[in-house]
Amino acid sequence: MDNTIKIKELSDRFNEFSKRPDFDEYMSLYLLNTRSDPTAIYEVETDKEIKETLFDIISSQYDSKRFQDKVIEAYDPVMMKSDTHQHLLANQYDSIWTVVNLLINKSQINHTSKGVLVEHFSDYMVEFSIDSETYHAFGSFASVAKMKKFGVFGNLTNNKLKSLNKDGVVGLNRQIDVLVIGKQDILIHGSQGFERVFELKNLFSEEAKQTLNSSDFRKYITKDVLDNLRKIVDNGGRIARRLTKLRNDEERLEDFFANIDKLTQIVGNPQHKNFKKFDSVTYEPKSQKLSVPAGKEEQLLNIITDANYRAEVSGHIGYDEGR
Incomplete structure (x- = not known):
């Protein structure tokens, strides 16, 4: 495990990034259909308000003292402890490395989600770059009932995601399950999301x-x-x-x-x-x-x-x- 990874240091870096007036220019949003083989990736246009909301999801999670106090342990496929973060190298398993390359290089990206049922999306991926280091944060979609209490609503129309003040079509869960740092390190915060996105089955x-x-x-x-x-x-x-x-x-x-x-x-x-x-x-x-x-x-x-x-x-x- 890379003991140099510190949640608090990531939190400080993310907060500093969010204060830049042009931070949104270094962010992109993608929707994933993990039921497709390989996973289908859809690039989605977003306004600055949505990007602010998305990054607030990430930074708020990393700001939490309870989140920061959890230790980082080496990934264990048998024992996933809820009170820890887990870490593994992106190239530790060939199949995970294949998914990392697919998601990060986006060689098979779709530039429009037109005609795709919202129900087919399982996860979202936020890509952002800070001082030449690229991060990919993954969170899940959730049911409308759950989103009313925990999530962020938006309206996905003509491949553009806009924020809404009322119930909308798209629900983005306020919980980042996985953070990929560069193409080297994977931090796991939610085992189910990690296993779904990276095809652990x-x-x-x-x-x-x-x-x-x-x-x-x-x-x-x-x-x-x-x-x-x-x-x-x-x-x-x-x-x-x-x-x-x-x-x-x-x-x-x-x-x-x-x-x-x-x-x-x-x-x-x-x-x-x-x-x-x-x-x-x-x-x-x-x-x-x-x-x-x-x-x-x-x-x-x-x-x-x-x-x-x-x-x-x-x-x-x-x-x-x-x-």
């Missing part, structure tokens, strides 16, 4: 399949279990996330399989403190094969991720579901 699925295709998985896990896991990870759910996380910790994974015979002391041992976490897993010492019934695949990952731990000082034996 596809990422988790592809990364998980690569984990399952590794030589150790093919050697030590029965074929029927592997075949079933390949079907499960298509949905990009929790199991796919856990397999993705394993792929980012190859050394620990290699150490597990190198010491797989130690499982004879754990698997099938009802005296083990965390036995219920993996009571359906079987290990055959002669073939060195792991197996688990259909529907119990997460228990297999409980074993492979070596989620059991013993605290060094207290000696306490525990279990960490975030592994």
Whole structure:
């Protein structure tokens, strides 16, 4: 994680930028349809008043002391904590890098939204440049009912977004989910928005399949279990996330399989403190094969991720579901 990123410093930079009389000339608004493949990007014309409102959404969020007090942690695909910001490098995953390039370079941009139903837009992207550094802030659209209380209304006509003092057609949520700094750093403030915009379902699925295709998985896990896991990870759910996380910790994974015979002391041992976490897993010492019934695949990952731990000082034996 880049420890040089400070929310307070970003807040100060944004506030200084907003005081420039021509700040709006360095801002642009885009609407996204993430249901399209690839994501469809629409450039939208906006007046200065809308740009002021958009930037107020960003700066107000970053000005909040509660927001600033949250620590920045490395992105974890399994454990998304609501009381932290998460950070990852834009090129950490190939699929995320592809989306970053698509959104920032805008090689397939649409210059008009004419004929597109408002309901097809899922997110908005605010692009702004400060002293040669370009930022992209992402927020979501929300229902009219929610926008009455939390959002900003506007009227989208002939590809121009204008502000309204009453209920309008377009609702922009007053919550920035993601901030991309340059093309290097991604700050995540809302996991659902981040996963939608950056197509994390596809990422988790592809990364998980690569984990399952590794030589150790093919050697030590029965074929029927592997075949079933390949079907499960298509949905990009929790199991796919856990397999993705394993792929980012190859050394620990290699150490597990190198010491797989130690499982004879754990698997099938009802005296083990965390036995219920993996009571359906079987290990055959002669073939060195792991197996688990259909529907119990997460228990297999409980074993492979070596989620059991013993605290060094207290000696306490525990279990960490975030592994």
